Amino acid sequence: MAVADRRTAEAGTSMSRLMERAGTAVADAVAALGHGVSALVLAGPGNNGGDAFVAARVLRQRGYRVAVLDLAGEGGSEEAVTARSAYRGPRVAADDGAIDAAVEAATVIVDGLFGGGLSRDLEGAMAALVTRVNRARVRSRAAPHVVAIDLPSGIDGATGMVRGVAIRADRTVTFECRKPGHLLVPGRHYCGKVTVAEIGIAAATLKGLAVTTFANEPDLWRAHRPKLARGGHKYDRGHAVAVSGPMTATGAARLAITAALRTGAGLATLLSPGDALLVNAAHLTTVMLARVDDATGLTEALTDRRRNAVLLGPGMPPDAATRAMAEAALAAPAAAVLDAGAVVAFAGDVAGLKRAVGEGAAVLTPHAGEFSRLFGGEGGDKLARARAAAAASGAVVVFKGEDTVIAAPDGRAAINANAPPFLATAGAGDVLGGIITGFLAQGVPAFEAAAMGVFLHGLVATRIGPGLIADDLIDGLRAARAAFDML
Ligand SMILES: NC(=O)C1=CN([C@@H]2O[C@H](COP(=O)(O)OP(=O)(O)OC[C@H]3O[C@@H](n4cnc5c(N)ncnc54)[C@H](OP(=O)(O)O)[C@@H]3O)[C@@H](O)[C@H]2O)[C@@H](O)CC1
Ligand SMILES: Nc1ncnc2c1ncn2[C@@H]1O[C@H](COP(=O)(O)OP(=O)(O)O)[C@@H](O)[C@H]1O
Ligand SMILES: [K+]
Structure with a gap:
């Protein structure tokens, strides 16, 4: 000033x-x-x-x-x-x-x-x-x-x-x-x-x-919102995929992939380990299902270039196998969103994460605990921490919380202020990962996809009101997505 x-x-x-x-x-x-x-x-x-x-x-x-x-x-x-x-x-x-x-x-x-x-x-x-x-x-x-x-x-x-x-x-x-x-x-x-x-x-x-610091409001990304072409094909709207956790932790990825579909992706597939195929199959209708057990399987699944956005981490343990799958996702041409276990799997090796990200479009969505485990530090200047994390990882970082900060490696950062406190509920973060994946599938650049995803997430929650659970966000997305298009 x-x-x-x-x-x-x-x-x-x-x-x-x-x-x-x-x-x-x-x-x-x-x-x-x-x-x-x-x-x-x-x-x-x-x-x-x-x-x-x-x-x-x-x-x-x-x-x-x-x-x-x-x-x-x-x-x-x-x-x-x-x-x-x-x-x-x-x-x-x-x-x-x-x-x-x-x-x-x-x-x-x-x-x-x-x-x-x-x-x-x-x-x-x-x-x-x-x-x-x-x-x-x-x-x-x-x-x-x-x-x-x-x-x-x-x-x-x-x-x-x-x-x-x-x-x-x-x-x-x-x-x-x-x-x-x-x-x-x-x-x-x-x-x-x-x-x-x-x-x-x-x-x-x-x-x-x-100026490189913004309020996360429609002026920042209005021009990047996906536009529906009359006579368009479902493949014009992208094909989102998410990787499921093991048999006892499948709900998170299902929430996410359904959110990606509701956000406007033309098709959605859940990639599931063999032991969880039946439980996933029992719960899915519109979302397609395919078997993927490991990094090799994921690489293979992502050779289909129409699968242009991939999310992994929800429900997945932060271990070496998850890290290998995250590296496979980052190496593929698809834009990648890493959440939860897939973020923490890189703890202590931000340089390795940056190498894996390379020049690709990648978004990380850590909450404060995951952020600290990956990037270190605790408390303090959230804006500066998010910016430093984006620069260090080469990815767009969505540092979640009441005042979610979305930071890009090029120095841009947006601060979100429309999330109501009742959004802090189990599974809400999985839905956010899915929304961002849905926008990426529709060709929105990573920073804008993350920023508009965070805003839409706050908007849908606000419209639903107190008492919401993550499943409600999925239902609410339909009407909120229409309201979002009018902003
Ligand atoms: N930007 C715009 O568009 C316009 C801005 N305008 C206005 O100007 C304001 C900014 O003015 P500003 O730069 O003079 O600073 P301000 O906040 O008054 O304080 C500085 C003084 O406080 C002192 N001081 C600092 N910390 C201290 C502490 N803990 N305890 C004790 N003392 C402390 C500091 O001392 P020093 O650090 O130098 O020792 C210095 O004396 C801005 O907020 C807006 O209101 C409009 O007028 C016009 C258009
Ligand atoms: N106090 C709060 N006010 C508004 N939104 C919040 C608050 N705390 C957390 N959130 C949001 O709720 C979501 C929770 O995500 P996350 O912590 O990953 O939970 P989960 O893993 O259970 O899905 C994030 O989008 C976060 O920004
Ligand atoms: K004052």
Whole structure:
């Protein structure tokens, strides 16, 4: 954003104009809360504090009761200093008693302590102030509404992580576009409702920045959605295959392959080990069944070039035989999705996985535990970890969870935010693997197939609602797939 600000300034829109518009957008959001507003505005040392002073001035001009707790200290940018001196209204003394009284009296607290310039953990008096505001927000009577400027103070805009302690906001007004911290958890949970105010950073300026981080929303992949040709043949829509686990673990691959079919693949085949053929046969109707027992069998099965997308891992143990089959899938011309056991089978050998992926289209779909087992590390910056994993493996990585990150080896990454909590249910991940396989079968490139698959997965779950089980996702896909086409 700093580069965007500079380029915008070079193009004739000064930083002070941007700050004026930013502060005014915040004042508009506060004013929209209705009459009787009595705002306590917290102003920090940087430009976030500058925005806060602008908002305070504008609110006062509009007749609202305002008081500013000025924590700017010495210094700050020229624009922030100007905004500070242009505010002539009441200030709150920076002592505990006065702050408590001001917090008690406020109906709205505007958080302009820190935004994009947060550079370390909050400590001491700042941390204490944040804790005070958070306590006030949950008090039983007349709790103030908390409006954060750009980001809730304490949330790292790049990672969504809490730096020590962070403001819990009801609403966050950010500028020009959302930042990763608005979408990644826990940051997302601290923002409340996020609104984006346009403040005059030209679209052309943003475009020139070669943005590589996106919200996983239709604009990102709309143009890549499969199109149904009138008079088309089922083979035009691809042939998805999935590999079944052994006799006692067949359900996962069946869920997945059925999801691939519902996603629009023209044909679907389940490749099953001999011991599980009967149990699979008993459960399948539209999905075809063929016997494959090992890597050699899989290579043979994938010599049929019409079988253009293959999923394996659900229900499979993370052992050498699974790894050999994964290598066979990656070596074949089909696009490959590796999930569960097929991901963990490469634990400790990401370089070997990368060699196996080669130049082929491959998608890995680990949840946090599988991700750690393959790529190492635990917790921390999810976006950076997903990007590093994609670069290290040469595959598109779908790092699952509430804030699934889809990362491509070329550096692009998308953060998903439409998955409801009740999607965390046994088998949901298998369905996701199948959906992505279904899009790959229809010729969608790997990054877009993964991103739109994750979005469709969240969409279908949301439409079904609480209580869903993975089988419901399969049924729900039919209607959700139609809705997806209209997005
Ligand atoms: N992008 C846009 O389009 C526009 C952005 N605008 C606004 O600018 C905001 C970004 O402003 P910013 O860069 O001045 O950073 P900001 O968040 O105010 O804080 C920096 C100050 O905090 C300090 N500091 C940091 N961490 C700390 C800690 N833990 N504890 C204590 N101190 C700490 C840090 O000190 P330092 O690290 O230098 O020692 C520095 O003094 C952005 O969020 C938006 O609101 C609009 O005005 C116009 C258009
Ligand atoms: N808290 C959550 N909110 C929303 N979606 C979630 C949450 N936790 C997990 N998910 C999603 O649920 C699915 C679970 O997949 P996975 O962990 O592989 O389970 P399984 O192996 O049982 O299918 C993933 O798509 C994941 O992104
Ligand atoms: K803030």
